Amino acid sequence: xxxxSKYYNLLQQLENxxxxxxxxxxxxxxxxxxxxxxxxxxxLPNEGKPVEELRTEITSYLNNxxxxxxxxxxxxxxxxxxxxxxxxxxxxxATNTSMYTYEVAPAxxxxxxxxxxxxxxxxxxxxADGQFTTGGSNGNLMAMAIARHHVLPTVKQDGMTSGPKxxxxxxxxxxxxxxxxxxILGLGTEQLWKVPVDSDxxxxxxxxxxxxxxxRVQGSIPFFVAGTAGTTVRGAFDPFEExxxxxxxxxxxxxxxxxxxxxxxxxxxxxxxxxGANQAxxxxxxxxxMMGMTLMCSLLLVKQRGQMLRTFSTAGTDYxxxxxxxxxEVPTESSTSSTELPIEELPTDFGPATMHCGRRVDxxxxxxxxxxxxxxxxxxxxxxxxxxxQRAETIIDKHxxxxxVSSRQSVNLCFRxxxxxxxxxxxxxxxxxxxxxxxxxxxxxxAQVEGKTVxxxxxxxxxxxxxDIERFFExxxxxxxxxxxxxx
Numbered sequence: 137x138x139x140x141s142k143y144y145n146l147l148q149q150l151e152n153x154x155x156x157x158x159x160x161x162x163x164x165x166x167x168x169x170x171x172x173x174x175x176x177x178x179x180l181p182n183e184g185k186p187v188e189e190l191r192t193e194i195t196s197y198l199n200n201x202x203x204x205x206x207x208x209x210x211x212x213x214x215x216x217x218x219x220x221x222x223x224x225x226x227x228x229x230a231t232n233t234s235m236y237t238y239e240v241a242p243a244x245x246x247x248x249x250x251x252x253x254x255x256x257x258x259x260x261x262x263x264a265d266g267q268f269t270t271g272g273s274n275g276n277l278m279a280m281a282i283a284r285h286h287v288l289p290t291v292k293q294d295g296m297t298s299g300p301k302x303x304x305x306x307x308x309x310x311x312x313x314x315x316x317x318x319x320i321l322g323l324g325t326e327q328l329w330k331v332p333v334d335s336d337x338x339x340x341x342x343x344x345x346x347x348x349x350x351x352r353v354q355g356s357i358p359f360f361v362a363g364t365a366g367t368t369v370r371g372a373f374d375p376f377e378e379x380x381x382x383x384x385x386x387x388x389x390x391x392x393x394x395x396x397x398x399x400x401x402x403x404x405x406x407x408x409x410x411x412g413a414n415q416a417x418x419x420x421x422x423x424x425x426m427m428g429m430t431l432m433c434s435l436l437l438v439k440q441r442g443q444m445l446r447t448f449s450t451a452g453t454d455y456x457x458x459x460x461x462x463x464x465e466v467p468t469e470s471s472t473s474s475t476e477l478p479i480e481e482l483p484t485d486f487g488p489a490t491m492h493c494g495r496r497v498d499x500x501x502x503x504x505x506x507x508x509x510x511x512x513x514x515x516x517x518x519x520x521x522x523x524x525x526q527r528a529e530t531i532i533d534k535h536x537x538x539x540x541v542s543s544r545q546s547v548n549l550c551f552r553x554x555x556x557x558x559x560x561x562x563x564x565x566x567x568x569x570x571x572x573x574x575x576x577x578x579x580x581x582x583a584q585v586e587g588k589t590v591x592x593x594x595x596x597x598x599x600x601x602x603x604d605i606e607r608f609f610e611x612x613x614x615x616x617x618x619x620x621x622x623x624x
Contacts, residue, residue, distance in 0.1 A: 154205060213422075263441060273317075
């Protein structure tokens with residue numbers, strides 16, 4: 137069975153791996169897939185070997201793994217390292233349970249319930265339903281499914297009939313997961329209407345109202361609108377209070393994709409960006425992003441209790457769910473009307489109220505991290521990101537060759553280097569980005585904003601310090617100047 141000595145080499149190798157993920161070391165350089173394939177022993181043998189002899193395979197993997205805990209890793213909306221989270225991940229793997237029933241996950245069930253209560257309270261939801269999901273995309277899918285069931289409860293039995301089309305609305309800069317959700321749920325991507333945004337990338341409420349009216353005129357049924365708390369590229373926060381007013385007036389389910397930005401609610405200084413979020417019907421919050429948990433750690437919160445159960449419960453599950461509510465009569469709209477289910481009538485098992493069956497105990501790592509940091513620790517972390525973002529913005533504003541392409545609202549900075557020949561700016565952005573990566577200096581992504589190719593610098597790595605930001609810009613400018621001369 138388990139013997140700690142078997143895993144000593146692994147822990148030692150991990151310690152070495154993380155010890156090199158610092159500002160004085162290099163990020164892993166890009167490597168061609170064919171070259172990497174030739175370096176890895178990918179064959180699966182007929183005869184295996186002892187765990188203690190897997191050191192070579194582990195070393196090979198770590199040598200080619202990107203150091204996402206490196207302070208100059210800015211590429212995605214996640215990064216860094218949290219020791220309490222790491223311990224939670226190990227515990228979840230070691231205990232190897234699933235979140236569908238209380239009887240196989242007793243402590244984990246209560247831990248997840250405690251986090252649902254805590255995080256819904258932070259957002260201003262009262263006694264909300266909630267569950268951890270396998271990612272923000274699945275959380276958005278589930279929210280749209282709940283909204284569809286709310287407006288069309290017969291869809292569970294009858295499917296999408298030939299009646300009026302359902303229309304959903306999202307910002308033009310919303311995450312692509314909504315397109316996938318519209319496809320999977322049978323609405324069709326053409327029934328996901330994209331609402332224009334303002335110069336800062338925020339949804340225009342007046343444009344939303346016009347599109348809702350247009351949908352009704354053509355005989356469709358508007359049923360869902362999603363605002364975004366921190367868009368993927370610009371980090372924009374939609375005007376939730378105005379969207380909420382329209383949603384309530386038009387009887388739309390109001391969802392917020394807070395996968396990236398809901399964590400600002402942890403900061404008294406910056407939570408005003410979430411103003412009006414308490415009026416939403418549902419919200420997705422990814423703790424594996426700004427809160428620095430390992431992938432995945434995502435939560436879907438639904439304000440009205442019982443909506444998740446009504447949407448996702450099904451019959452024929454008594455072999456697994458033995459609770460009377462979850463295994464017996466499936467709650468229906470007619471039996472519960474539109475009121476909230478009393479807490480005592482909700483099943484203890486999480487499984488019936490989700491589209492998942494088996495589900496990892498992702499709540500454990502967040503719970504341990506919260507016990508470690510506390511509310512004040514989270515607030516300091518979020519505030520530190522904004523301070524670093526402000527430092528980066530100051531550097532951009534003061535440098536004659538750097539330009540902030542879109543105003544900064546949170547911790548995303550969209551900027552570019554301006555060569556003397558501005559027509560070369562887009563090409564230079566791509567070349568500089570590649571050079572930063574190839575030299576192992578830093579990893580930063582790029583995107584399109586207002587027709588321009590820009591660097592998208594995101595700050596959510598708890599290992600990053602002010603000197604790392606300054607070093608990043610020094611390297612970027614030096615590389616840009618060299619490449620600009622070569623392009624002349």
